[in-house]
Structure formats: structure tokens, C-alpha cells
Amino acid sequence: MKIMVVGGGGREHAIIKGLKKSPKVTEIYALPGNGGIAQDATCVNIGAKDIDAICKFAVDNKIDYAVVAPDDPLVLGAVDALEKVGIKSFGPSKNAAIIEGSKVFSKNLMKKYNIPTADYNVFSSAEEALTFVETAPVPIVVKADGLALGKGVIIAATREEAIDAVKSIMEDKVFGDSGNNIVIEEFLTGPEVSVLCFTDGKTVVPMVSSMDHKRAHDNDTGLNTGGMGTVAPNPYYNKDIEKVCMETIFLPTVEAMNKEGRTFKGCLYFGLMLTDKGPKVIEYNCRFGDPETQVVLPLLESDLLEVMQATTNGTLSDIEVKFADKSACCVIMASKGYPEAYKSGCPLNMPKADENISYFVAGAKLDGDKLLSAGGRVLGVTAVSDNLKTAIDDAYKAVKKVDFENGFYRSDIGAKALKAL
Ligand code: AMP
Ligand code: GLY
Numbered sequence: 037m038k039i040m041v042v043g044g045g046g047r048e049h050a051i052i053k054g055l056k057k058s059p060k061v062t063e064i065y066a067l068p069g070n071g072g073i074a075q076d077a078t079c080v081n082i083g084a085k086d087i088d089a090i091c092k093f094a095v096d097n098k099i100d101y102a103v104v105a106p107d108d109p110l111v112l113g114a115v116d117a118l119e120k121v122g123i124k125s126f127g128p129s130k131n132a133a134i135i136e137g138s139k140v141f142s143k144n145l146m147k148k149y150n151i152p153t154a155d156y157n158v159f160s161s162a163e164e165a166l167t168f169v170e171t172a173p174v175p176i177v178v179k180a181d182g183l184a185l186g187k188g189v190i191i192a193a194t195r196e197e198a199i200d201a202v203k204s205i206m207e208d209k210v211f212g213d214s215g216n217n218i219v220i221e222e223f224l225t226g227p228e229v230s231v232l233c234f235t236d237g238k239t240v241v242p243m244v245s246s247m248d249h250k251r252a253h254d255n256d257t258g259l260n261t262g263g264m265g266t267v268a269p270n271p272y273y274n275k276d277i278e279k280v281c282m283e284t285i286f287l288p289t290v291e292a293m294n295k296e297g298r299t300f301k302g303c304l305y306f307g308l309m310l311t312d313k314g315p316k317v318i319e320y321n322c323r324f325g326d327p328e329t330q331v332v333l334p335l336l337e338s339d340l341l342e343v344m345q346a347t348t349n350g351t352l353s354d355i356e357v358k359f360a361d362k363s364a365c366c367v368i369m370a371s372k373g374y375p376e377a378y379k380s381g382c383p384l385n386m387p388k389a390d391e392n393i394s395y396f397v398a399g400a401k402l403d404g405d406k407l408l409s410a411g412g413r414v415l416g417v418t419a420v421s422d423n424l425k426t427a428i429d430d431a432y433k434a435v436k437k438v439d440f441e442n443g444f445y446r447s448d449i450g451a452k453a454l455k456a457l
Contacts, residue, residue, distance in 0.1 A: 129301075160217045271424070368417075
């Protein structure tokens with residue numbers, strides 16, 4: 037089968053490497069892919085948001101199945117557009133992708149269907165939001181309604197920070213129209229867990245749980261990033277908690293979307309906080325998380341293409357989705373300075389992947405046959421091993437073999453998880 041994957045980061049590289057293991061797959065195209073993905077797929081210079089060009093490419097090249105990985109094209113309706121031209125695709129339709137595209141929508145959904153989440157208020161005027169913040173307890177969390185490259189959430193430790201957050205989102209429009217409305221919500225505490233689920237709108241199959249590390253530097257210091265590393269499984273997430281999540285969060289969410297006439301198919305990502313009052317939803321994503329995917333998919337033993345097709349066809353209950361009883365650790369190597377200003381175009385060399393180590397390229401371009409960095413997050417180095425300790429050790433051993441002088445990485449990915457064990 038000819039497969040097309042829309043997107044061009046580490047997540048897409050992990051998806052492509054996963055798909056390549058399927059005996060049914062003969063060719064993979066990545067739109068746009070990147071210089072590192074080019075080792076595993078044919079990269080085509082079409083942007084992930086250029087839906088007309090994506091559809092034309094798929095039809096012209098007789099693509100048998102498409103995977104739309106990033107949030108933007110999903111929220112813009114890429115899956116609907118592809119289906120209209122006869123291409124079956126993995127991912128939610130536009131009217132279901134709103135679960136990530138609008139935080140106001142997702143918060144109201146949770147309230148209506150009693151799905152546990154932080155208490156909140158919605159504001160469409162800066163004036164009203166500022167009045168509210170004057171007497172609200174701090175810390176408090178201010179969230180832009182729409183997509184904001186993962187930066188639309190501000191944890192305000194003080195009232196002044198909350199006021200600044202409201203002003204910058206609603207008045208200065210730092211996230212553009214994504215900040216026309218905001219959610220202000222209660223600050224929750226507890227361990228965070230990411231759970232990605234396959235769903236066809238009826239059956240929900242949770243993947244192995246994971247833990248992201250969002251801050252740029254060790255000991256959770258520095259700015260928030262797209263994610264500096266992950267481990268799976270997440271030791272805080274045990275069988276009892278999984279059962280509670282299934283009954284109070286996962287199934288109710290899928291059923292709520294059905295009741296709203298917005299059946300969700302694809303990968304539904306639950307960002308959870310395990311509070312002392314039980315698990316609560318911090319955020320939904322309408323897609324695979326990154327870098328979570330870089331630890332979750334290497335542990336998948338079933339045929340990824342078959343599982344994806346089952347979500348599209350509504351046959352997920354007919355298949356078994358198996359994960360290895362092992363652990364994985366992914367360390368992200370980023371350009372020095374990230375998530376603020378950084379230099380691109382710096383040489384990147386890594387050894388050949390071996391059975392237990394994968395190099396997922398997030399941001400690099402080819403210059404002749406040389407790889408040069410092209411982005412903030414550049415490389416994900418994933419190790420799979422029998423237990424978390426050895427997975428962490430192996431990932432860091434592999435990181436040290438990478439030659440990327442302009443790079444930096446956190447040295448404590450998985451440390452908190454190890455402590456929790
Ligand atoms: P998001 O961009 O939605 O993933 O949020 C970024 C991070 O902000 C999350 O991973 C949490 O660590 C934190 N966060 C979001 N909402 C809350 C909340 N209500 N209470 C505490 N932390 C939060
Ligand atoms: N790692 C969080 C996300 O993909 O949004």
C-alpha cells in the first residue's frame with residue numbers, strides 16, 4: 037500500500053518508522069517530512085497546512101491511506117477534504133478536532149458530561165477577565181481558546197502575572213485570534229500522565245501511558261517547551277487509576293462527542309493530572325502527542341497500519357492492540373537557546389540506529405548528503421529496554437554518540453519516574 041503521512045517532526049518520523057514495519061506498506065510519502073525523515077520516506081515539499089495541495093498529491097499519486105498527524109491540518113479539516121476526494125485517512129474530522137482546536141469547547145463539553153477537570157470560567161472580554169482576576173485565588177491558569185503552538189497556557193503564580201497574561205493574550209493578541217476568548221481555570225497539582233488512545237468512536241484502546249518533561253532545563257526549570265523528553269510507561273499510572281480513567285474520562289469523552297454529533301476517530305490524547313481528588317483532564321489533543329509518540333510507538337507490537345485502518349473503518353473491537361512489556365525513554369536534543377532564539381544550519385551526525393535505539397529527526401534539512409539542524413527541537417533519541425532504569429541509561433549512552441555541537445538536552449529525563457517506582 038502507498039501511504040502518505042502529513043507532517044514533518046519527530047512524531048511523524050516515529051509514525052513512519054512504525055508504519056514501515058507493516059508488511060502491507062510498500063511506499064511512504066511525507067508531506068513535507070524533513071531531512072532525517074528522508075531516510076525512511078519520500079519527502080514531498082508540500083506544507084502540512086496546504087490542504088488543497090495535499091489532496092491533489094494524494095489523488096495524483098493514488099495514495100491508499102493517509103495519516104494526518106499535526107493539529108493544524110486536522111483542525112482545518114484535512115481529513116474531511118481527503119475523504120471528499122476518496123482518500124481514507126487516519127485522524128478526526130474537523131468537527132471532532134475542535135476538542136483540541138477550542139479550549140472553550142472542550143471545557144464546556146467536560147462540564148456538560150461531568151468529566152472531571154479543573155473548575156473554570158470563560159471570557160470573551162479582557163475587561164471582564166481582568167475584573168475576575170482581581171479577586172481570584174492564585175496561582176491560576178490562563179489559557180488561550182485556540183491553537184497556539186503549545187504555548188497558549190500561562191500558569192500565573194501571582195495576580196500581576198495573571199493580569200499580564202490576560203492582557204497579552206486578549207489585548208496584545210500574542211496568539212492572534214486564538215486569544216479572542218480565554219479560559220481561566222483552577223490550578224491543580226499532582227503527577228501528570230499522558231494517555232494516547234486509539235478510538236473508532238465506539239471502542240477506546242488506551243496505549244501505554246507516558247510522562248512528558250515540558251520545561252527546558254533540569255529539575256523542571258526554564259521555559260515551557262514542546263517537550264524535552266518522555267518515558268513510558270508512566271509509573272504513577274497503575275491498573276486502578278487506568279480503570280477509573282476509562283470509566284470516568286475516556287469512555288465518557290468518546291460518548292459525549294457522539295452525543296454532540298462529533299464522533300471522534302483517530303488518536304485522542306488525554307493530558308491528565310492525578311490530583312488527590314482523582315484523575316482530572318488538563319487537556320485534550322486530537323492527535324498523537326510529541327514527544328510521547330516517540331516512546332509509545334516503539335513499544336507497539338501490533339501492526340500500526342492495521343490499527344490505524346481499524347479506527348477509520350470502525351473495526352477497532354475486532355483487533356488486538358499489543359504493547360511490549362518493556363520501558364522506553366526518549367531524550368530530545370534541541371538547539372541551544374530553544375525555546376527562545378536559536379541558530380539553525382548546524383551539523384548533525386548520529387550513528388546508525390540499532391534494534392533498541394531509534395533516532396527520530398524532528399528538525400533537520402539535507403545539504404547534499406549532510407544533515408543540518410533546522411528547528412528548535414532537532415532530534416529524539418529513544419531507547420527501549422526491559423526496565424525504566426536501563427532504558428534511561430541506554431538513551432543517554434546513545435545521546436552521547438550523537439555529534440551535534442549546537443545542541444543541548446536535559447540530563448534528568450525519567451529521573452522523577454524512577455523515584456516514583
Ligand atoms: P498544555 O499546553 O495544555 O499542555 O498545558 C501546559 C502545561 O500547563 C500542562 O502540561 C500542565 O503542566 C500545566 N497546566 C495546564 N493546566 C493546568 C491546571 N489547571 N493546573 C495546573 N497546571 C496546569
Ligand atoms: N506533548 C504534548 C503535546 O503533544 O501537545
